[in-house]
Amino acid sequence: MGIEIEKKYRLAREQEATVRRRLLDVGAVAGEQEFEVNTLYGGHGLDPQTRVLRLRRVGIRAILTFKERYATESAIKHQREDETEVSDPDALAAILDALGYQPVLIYEKRRTTWHIAGVELVIDELPFGLFMEIEGQESDISKAESLLNLSGAETEHASYPALTERHGTLIDGVIEARFAK
Numbered sequence: 001m002g003i004e005i006e007k008k009y010r011l012a013r014e015q016e017a018t019v020r021r022r023l024l025d026v027g028a029v030a031g032e033q034e035f036e037v038n039t040l041y042g043g044h045g046l047d048p049q050t051r052v053l054r055l056r057r058v059g060i061r062a063i064l065t066f067k068e069r070y071a072t073e074s075a076i077k078h079q080r081e082d083e084t085e086v087s088d089p090d091a092l093a094a095i096l097d098a099l100g101y102q103p104v105l106i107y108e109k110r111r112t113t114w115h116i117a118g119v120e121l122v123i124d125e126l127p128f129g130l131f132m133e134i135e136g137q138e139s140d141i142s143k144a145e146s147l148l149n150l151s152g153a154e155t156e157h158a159s160y161p162a163l164t165e166r167h168g169t170l171i172d173g174v175i176e177a178r179f180a181k
Contacts, residue, residue, distance in 0.1 A: 004067070004081040006135040007145075010156040016123060016130050022148050028116035034058050035110055040161055041096055042104035048161040053101065055089060062089035075155040076138055107164040107177040119144045124160075127177045128167035131156060 011019065023030070041053045054065045065083035072078065086092050096102075110125040119136030121144065132153070134141045145151075158166070168177040 002081045002083075004079050004135065005076060005138060005141070006133050007076045007141050008156045009132045009150065009153040011123070011130040011132055011153070013130065015153065016132075019123065019132060019148060019150075023114050023116065023121070026116060026147055028114045028121070031113040031115075033110055033112045036108065038107050038109065038160070039093075039103050040105040041101040043096075043099070043101035046101070048105060048165065049159070052161060053096075055086070055092065055096075057089055062086040062092070064092060069159065075157065076141060077157075103174050105161055105164050105168070105175045107160055107168065108179050109160070110179075117144045117147055126160065126163070127179050128163060131160075 035058070037057045039055045039057075040048060041055070042048070043053075045051065046053055049069070051068045052066070054067065056063045056065065062085070063083050064086050065081060068080040070078050070080070093103075107126060112123045114121040114123070118140040119134050122133050122135075124131045124133065134144050136144070145153075156163075164177045165175055168175040170176075
């Protein structure tokens, strides 16, 4: 069982540009931008607010993830996270369907990943906004915040599923947040 420790921020467009410049200035290494389609399933034992089963498709890769969020008032969240790469996401979707798990929420995301000061930092663009997450040990998250001068950044406590529920559109019983084609 893995434990994910991260802090999320909501970014305005001008803040995103400033963060990207600052990342380059401090020598952060950027990965390529990836496009994701995230499908969350509903069924016995799952709740989009606390326990999720997610199938993430990124190009030809797919990853099945179980997350269980631990209750906290802290801006830095801790949650159980177990994931595995899936070689045939369509077959997995059919298996989940046969077991009674149905898609309840779908959101798309453009993600750029950076590595700096012992943390992974991602800048995510979703159809309803820009966000940044810093993942690592709490002390390393604090160091990265200082290094990037994030004192004025707005912390976002809601998960992407919760934000998708709030900003998405109900289509055939599934809440979706997709980019315009």
